[in-house]
Amino acid sequence: AAAHLTGAAVFGFHVAAHHNVLKDEIISIEDYLINGADFVNVKNAPYFAKGDGVTDDTAAIQAAINDGNNNIFFPTGTYIFSTISGAGQPITLFGINRMTTILKSSSTSADLITLPEWYSSIEGLTITSSSTSTKSSGSSIVLSGPWSQIKNCIIDYGFYGVTMSGVGCRIINTMVLNTTSGGIGIIATGGDTSQQIDGCMLAYGSPSAGISVTDSSALTISNTSVLVQGRDLEIVPPNGKSVVSMKVMNCFFDTSEYGILIQTTNTSYVQRCQFINNWTSSQSETGVLLDS
Numbered sequence: 001a002a003a004h005l006t007g008a009a010v011f012g013f014h015v016a017a018h019h020n021v022l023k024d025e026i027i028s029i030e031d032y033l034i035n036g037a038d039f040v041n042v043k044n045a046p047y048f049a050k051g052d053g054v055t056d057d058t059a060a061i062q063a064a065i066n067d068g069n070n071n072i073f074f075p076t077g078t079y080i081f082s083t084i085s086g087a088g089q090p091i092t093l094f095g096i097n098r099m100t101t102i103l104k105s106s107s108t109s110a111d112l113i114t115l116p117e118w119y120s121s122i123e124g125l126t127i128t129s130s131s132t133s134t135k136s137s138g139s140s141i142v143l144s145g146p147w148s149q150i151k152n153c154i155i156d157y158g159f160y161g162v163t164m165s166g167v168g169c170r171i172i173n174t175m176v177l178n179t180t181s182g183g184i185g186i187i188a189t190g191g192d193t194s195q196q197i198d199g200c201m202l203a204y205g206s207p208s209a210g211i212s213v214t215d216s217s218a219l220t221i222s223n224t225s226v227l228v229q230g231r232d233l234e235i236v237p238p239n240g241k242s243v244v245s246m247k248v249m250n251c252f253f254d255t256s257e258y259g260i261l262i263q264t265t266n267t268s269y270v271q272r273c274q275f276i277n278n279w280t281s282s283q284s285e286t287g288v289l290l291d292s
Contacts, residue, residue, distance in 0.1 A: 039071030051077025165190030
């Protein structure tokens with residue numbers, strides 16, 4: 001029997017219990033998604049995105065969002081775009097999986113995808129920049145909507161991979177790869193935010209830092225590997241800011257300049273932070289540096 005799928009408004013799909021489908025095994029259920037009623041397919045009318053790796057699909061994607069659709073599905077393909085704004089209502093942008101559904105931007109400096117609304121989500125997509133241009137500023141994804149998330153994605157060739165500032169935001173099972181020179185893989189900021197980074201990998205490229213925490217309370221980083229990122233994890237609140245009640249556990253920091261760098265100014269502070277069962281090794285400077 002065919003699985004019954006309902007396009008959950010926020011966090012993915014619900015699969016009927018009688019059908020044995022793993023929640024992340026999206027490829028095997030593509031046929032059920034193509035003509036679903038609880039979401040819109042950007043390749044179908046009235047949007048007609050091509051996903052052919054050549055055509056600029058910005059207008060089609062943005063129209064699907066502007067029409068008030070909450071769940072927007074990208075079938076297998078490569079979708080060329082400049083920038084996408086999720087302003088207006090909570091949205092979920094989702095693909096078949098991150099290996100076969102790619103959103104490729106031509107912009108070298110702008111924020112590529114912005115999600116300012118509550119409970120927005122990006123799932124099962126690769127977000128990347130064009131191979132003919134080098135991103136020199138801006139974020140691949142700005143996750144500012146409270147309780148929004150990125151799940152099962154690849155973020156490739158960004159300058160700032162993700163800027164996460166919304167309360168309760170999550171980055172789950174996501175790879176941030178090939179961050180360009182001087183960039184940062186993930187920036188966690190926003191103040192009293194209760195954010196989470198779990199099951200992620202940050203690797204390759206030539207960033208200044210893998211994860212940069214600048215203004216945060218109750219951030220959890222867990223089960224995450226950070227490799228060859230300059231400063232794998234930097235906790236660097238600027239003047240007048242703080243990082244408090246942060247927990248880092250079961251993480252792997254390797255082959256960089258610093259594994260963990262904690263650095264404050266005369267008017268910033270880091271307080272009540274825990275580091276549990278972490279590995280830092282093969283750093284050119286040191287595994288852990290406390291600089292205040």
